[in-house]
Amino acid sequence: MPIEIDIAHVARLARLDLSQEELEGYKAQLGAILDHAAKVQSLEGDPVVEASHPLRFENAFRDDVVRPSLDRDEVLAQAPGAVDGFFAAPPAMEAG
Amino acid sequence: MSTENGSLFDLTIVEAGARLRSGETTAVELLEAVLDRAHRTEAQLHAYLTLDREGAREAAEQADTQLAGGNDLGPLHGIPMALKDNMCTRGLETTAASQILSGYHPPYDATVVSRLRSGGAVIVGKTNLDEFAMGSSTENSAYGPSFNPWDISRVPGGSSGGSAAAVSAGSAFAALGSDTGGSIRQPASLTGIVGLKPTYGTVSRYGLIAFASSLDQIGPLTRSVGDAALVLEAIWGHDPLDSTSYSGGYPDPSADLAKGVEGLRVGVVREFAGEGYEPAVEEATAKTLDALSGAGARVVEVSLPTVDIALSAYYLVAPAEASSNLARFDGIRYGLRVDGSTTEELMARTRAQGFGPEVTRRILLGTYALSAGYYDAFYGQAQRVRAALREEFDAAYGQVDVLVSPTSPTVAFRAGDKVDDPLSMYLTDICTNPLNLVGHPGISVPVGLDEQGLPVGFQVMAPALGETVMFQVAAEVERLAEFTQRPVLAEVAG
Numbered sequence: 001m002p003i004e005i006d007i008a009h010v011a012r013l014a015r016l017d018l019s020q021e022e023l024e025g026y027k028a029q030l031g032a033i034l035d036h037a038a039k040v041q042s043l044e045g046d047p048v049v050e051a052s053h054p055l056r057f058e059n060a061f062r063d064d065v066v067r068p069s070l071d072r073d074e075v076l077a078q079a080p081g082a083v084d085g086f087f088a089a090p091p092a093m094e095a096g
Numbered sequence: 097m098s099t100e101n102g103s104l105f106d107l108t109i110v111e112a113g114a115r116l117r118s119g120e121t122t123a124v125e126l127l128e129a130v131l132d133r134a135h136r137t138e139a140q141l142h143a144y145l146t147l148d149r150e151g152a153r154e155a156a157e158q159a160d161t162q163l164a165g166g167n168d169l170g171p172l173h174g175i176p177m178a179l180k181d182n183m184c185t186r187g188l189e190t191t192a193a194s195q196i197l198s199g200y201h202p203p204y205d206a207t208v209v210s211r212l213r214s215g216g217a218v219i220v221g222k223t224n225l226d227e228f229a230m231g232s233s234t235e236n237s238a239y240g241p242s243f244n245p246w247d248i249s250r251v252p253g254g255s256s257g258g259s260a261a262a263v264s265a266g267s268a269f270a271a272l273g274s275d276t277g278g279s280i281r282q283p284a285s286l287t288g289i290v291g292l293k294p295t296y297g298t299v300s301r302y303g304l305i306a307f308a309s310s311l312d313q314i315g316p317l318t319r320s321v322g323d324a325a326l327v328l329e330a331i332w333g334h335d336p337l338d339s340t341s342y343s344g345g346y347p348d349p350s351a352d353l354a355k356g357v358e359g360l361r362v363g364v365v366r367e368f369a370g371e372g373y374e375p376a377v378e379e380a381t382a383k384t385l386d387a388l389s390g391a392g393a394r395v396v397e398v399s400l401p402t403v404d405i406a407l408s409a410y411y412l413v414a415p416a417e418a419s420s421n422l423a424r425f426d427g428i429r430y431g432l433r434v435d436g437s438t439t440e441e442l443m444a445r446t447r448a449q450g451f452g453p454e455v456t457r458r459i460l461l462g463t464y465a466l467s468a469g470y471y472d473a474f475y476g477q478a479q480r481v482r483a484a485l486r487e488e489f490d491a492a493y494g495q496v497d498v499l500v501s502p503t504s505p506t507v508a509f510r511a512g513d514k515v516d517d518p519l520s521m522y523l524t525d526i527c528t529n530p531l532n533l534v535g536h537p538g539i540s541v542p543v544g545l546d547e548q549g550l551p552v553g554f555q556v557m558a559p560a561l562g563e564t565v566m567f568q569v570a571a572e573v574e575r576l577a578e579f580t581q582r583p584v585l586a587e588v589a590g
Contacts, residue, residue: 005464014419014463015426016456017444026460032519033461039408040477047483052310053340054486054535054560055297060339074203080433089428092439 003034104129105266106582109175109323112269116163116174123159123174126269127152127218130176134220134267137585141252142242143261143268145181146189147221152176155218162216171326173216178268180259181222182229183314184303185209188219192305193227193237196450197431206303207338208272208314208331215330220268224258227452228422229274229307231255232282232524235515236454243511244287245583246550250508253283253524256317260287263317264583270318270327274304276311277410278504278528281540284317285503285553288542288583290570291317292324293528295560296535297342299328300335308417309340311410311532321541321574325349325567347561352568358392360569363496366399368527373505376546381502384543384554387576388500388569398492398499402485406530409481411522412465412474413533418455419462425450457518486534493559498569501527503540503553527555536560539570543577551579 007027011018018026072085081088104126107115115121131149138144159174179185182192184202186209191197205213212219226236234242234257242257244250245265252261256273260283263271273280275293284291292315299314306312316327329350334343364385369378389395427433427446434449436442451459465474492499504524514521531538537560540553554573558566 007460010460010464010467013467014459015423015440015444015447016451016459017441017448018456026457029457029518030461030464033411033457033522034464034474036519037408037412037465037474037478039405040412040481041473042405043402043477043481043484045484047480047487049479049483052479052482052535053297054295055342055344060336060341060343062336070203078200078203078430080427080431087428089439090435090437090442 003031003038005030105133107269108320109171109269109318109326110320112175113171113173123156123163123218124153126174127156127176127220130220130267130269133265137245137265137267140243140248140585141245141261141265142240143223143258143265144178144221145191145193145224145239145258148188148219151188152218152220159216159218169214169216170330172212172330174218175269176218176220177212178220178223178259178262178271179209180225180256180271180273182225182274182305183209183272184305185219185222188222190222190305191239192229193225193239194450194452194455195238195432196425196446200431204303207300207335209303211331223256223262223271226255226257227455228305228418229255229276229279230418230454230458232278232521233514234258234283235511236452238452241511244508245585246288247508249510250550251286251511253286253504253508255279257283259317260284260289260291263319264289265585270316270323272314272331273317274312274314275532276307276414277532278525280315280317281528281538281553281555282504282525284540285542286508286551288551288579288581289317289319290321290324290539290541291315292328292539293531293537294328294332294563295537297340298332298346300338300341302335302337306421308414309421310417311414321539321567321570322350322353324539325353328563347564349563349567351564353571355568356391357388357569357572360393360498360565361496362388362393362395362569363398363492363499364395365403365499365501366397367401367403368501372523373502374507374546376507377502377505377552380544380552381554384573384577385500388572391572391576396496398496400488400492402481402488403530405481406485406533407522407526409478410529410533411461412478413482415458415462416465416475417462419459419466422455422459454518482533485530489534489536489559497565499557501555501557503527503555507546507548507550507552531557537563537566539566541570541573541577542579543573544579545581
């Protein structure tokens with residue numbers, strides 16, 4: 001079963017700015033990997049899919065208590081851009 | 097290889113701890129032996145990305161002061177250990193071997209790091225890995241590959257290859273790695289040491305840079321089974337900072353180490369043999385099974401037919417989760433930024449430049465597998481395979497106490513042999529990744545050398561929270577194998 005991959009669309013979804021040549025290379029590799037991965041469709045039967053955790057416990061909740069968190073300045077010191085206690089980035093949308 | 101220190105760097109944690117407490121040696125001496133060994137071997141092995149000599153010396157001095165004052169913090173007190181560089185260390189660069197995190201100094205310690213520190217361990221440095229732990233050879237590191245101490249033309253396995261090379265060569269007494277599809281057990285097997293993936297949920301993932309959250313688990317790489325149990329006891333336990341952390345009762349991994357295997361039922365997984373398995377691996381496995389029988393175990397064959405498609409499921413689930421987890425690397429909050437005129441352009445350029453080829457490939461694969469129209473055929477079906485696999489393992493454990501197999505179908509392969517063929521690289525994890533899909537523990541124990549002098553590992557598997565019986569069998573395998581060889585490296589000052 002040949003698998004159709006719109007690689008430019010996938011790269012856009014993944015926020016990866018790849019060249020046409022890179023896209024072609026990845027498309028061929030993904031095709032081969034997905035051919036192998038498609039073997040999952042040979043599974044017989046229809047087992048009940050539960051949570052993936054082997055110990056199957058209930059969801060974890062913590063008490064609603066204020067606790068100290070990471071220091072803001074220390075965190076922002078790792079950012080490529082920070083202004084006035086905020087992360088700095090270019091506009092999310094083009095002007096106009 | 098013997099030095100004035102009597103090869104201090106080659107001791108087990110248990111042996112080093114005894115010498116520390118008898119006053120025969122000090123934490124500072126242990127550390128200097130390890131740093132000296134790193135100095136002489138790093139040029140060949142490249143096990144470390146960062147050596148924290150200064151921080152380690154301070155910690156070792158403090159450990160000696162504490163011990164002298166009667167303040168014994170436990171079995172890891174004063175022991176020099178290494179950390180895979182995907183575990184956050186406060187103020188110490190943590191890169192996950194990626195350009196996208198170059199220069200990142202975390203503002204916090206991972207829970208496992210805090211636990212090692214409070215147990216008195218001395219953190220020597222951060223070890224090399226495949227970028228974001230994606231790989232089986234440590235060749236996908238953005239900072240250059242690591243090599244195998246037994247033959248430096250070969251890979252140490254991966255993705256925890258730096259940790260494995262360091263422990264095998266003696267530039268750390270033990271190390272932590274992370275195992276998403278075999279990334280602790282396979283490199284341990286290829287470098288002749290012990291590697292453990294504990295039950296999912298028992299070791300906190302807080303501060304572990306996430307690859308595939310439902311599969312990732314931290315564990316130790318050590319030079320003995322007993323050492324692995326000691327490190328496990330130090331790092332595991334409930335952590336409120338990890339919502340998947342198990343909060344019930346924990347077993348005692350050391351309880352039955354000396355008990356032997358008399359009367360235990362050992363299941364040999366039929367599917368982990370045949371085509372693709374090297375004769376030396378099959379011979380070492382057969383010899384170990386004979387020895388276990390001779391020691392009183394009942395060895396039977398068990399079939400787990402779904403493991404034949406487990407790898408296919410793994411290469412859908414792991415990339416799908418990776419594509420989601422790695423969305424956080426966007427050039428905004430930490431690490432690399434490549435400028436653009438809009439936020440989206442900045443993100444897409446940063447990610448294209450910051451991620452290496454294998455990470456890019458897996459992000460694309462995972463994004464595709466989760467995208468509209470393909471989700472059920474790929475990701476949904478992979479989850480059903482996972483459920484079927486768990487049913488088979490559960491049924492098998494109704495009949496046997498542990499399951500066993502080779503850890504890897506091959507011994508260490510040559511550097512460069514598989515880098516251009518992703519699928520052949522993926523196949524090296526065929527015996528290990530089913531346990532990540534079901535969340536069960538597994539340990540690799542070295543059982544011999546092939547005719548080229550390369551180590552072969554043997555895997556012992558147990559049900560969830562079955563660490564006690566797993567360690568019981570692993571300890572007997574270690575005794576029966578009498579594997580005492582260490583790699584002989586030409587020492588070259590680095």
